Amino acid sequence: MAGSSSVQPASRPRGRPPSLTEDQIVDAALQIIRTEGLDALSMRRLSQQLGRSQMAAYSYVSDKQQLLDLVARRTLADVEIPGPDDGPWDVQIRLIIDRIDTQLRRHPGIAGVLLQRMLHSDRRLMHALMLIMVDAGLHEKEVLLAYSTIHTYLFGRYQVALSPVPQDDEPNLPPGLTHVMPFLDELHRADYFNFGIDVLLDGLRARVTENRRQQDGQRA
Template sequence: MPRPRSLTPQHLATAALTVIDRDGLAGLSMRAVATELGIATMSLYRYVPDREALERQVVDLVLAGVDTAPPAGQPWQRQLAGLLERVRTAVAAHPGTVPLTVTHRHTSEAVRQWSETVLGVLAAAGFTPRRRALALRALLAYLTGALQNEHLAPLAGEGTTALAELPPDAYPLLSGTASEAARVPAAEEFRAGLDLLLSGLSAAPR
């Protein structure tokens, strides 16, 4: 019987990501990844203990190419905006992984390195440890929420349309705002919301 070929974490993560890109996150299983690799399901457990560890490797693979160096020559607000934009771009290429970036944000090495950079920018801007903690959590919440809203809400456009069609005499502001929201591109929405958050961080005591 031929000896199973040696597999690296890169091999495993790439196969898992292929499954997610093709079949969605619901299609990810140890069996599906093993099939993608051309090995028996039980053989996969020689390389990774469970699906959770496999998911973490996928997150690290997706974010591996994200430059964690702060944009040079920019004020701290623009540095943070650049760091968030880079993650948004990387994850947008594999939208099925959005939930994994939320689930594994504390255990992914790539997320840890990115978070360390963000905290470094905040520290250099004079944020105290408590304010850094609050700011990092706010930035992560905004980033993951924006990603979920953009990629995991396929009916969001229909929902906005339904709100825009509400009777204006009963919901003048909601229907009018929804009509305007329908015309806002996703990239503009992300940047405008981030600017609001960064303005709040700028105004708050550090």
């Protein structure tokens, strides 16, 4: 398994501490992200967490981008890709999205990494999602646009949050906001997530249905 491989420098001088494993490096990075936030992660901070010198850390990981890719791969390594036995194409997409979101909730702060580094970190899941959409009947451009929408919503939504606006502090709210803001307290994070994915899948189903209708018309 890649996560347990030894990450070793080219040579180890006498008296040097034992080589680190990829698991140790990623565990240290995840601990920093979990307790201090993604912005706190740096090669200097990683070396402190590992109890090694900063130059020693560079012997195991070439730069922060490589470190982030290792972290991203670890986060998504346990996401299982569904197959035809799990249901139709839209069910398979929802399963992948839900499984990714489970990992994001287990590792707070990782969404920002994946938003930027998914292409470099885990093409396995990108390939699976795109293949499912192609098989469903979406055109190639639609597949690219649909994946971009899923990616942006799934990872980017962690960077957006709504909070209640006290009406007493904002007496001059526009009528639209005045009407909906009282309901904000009734909504939870899962409500936003489920509504967004439901709307997205509804749109993809409509596209697939329209593509099939056009294909049937061409055959006729």
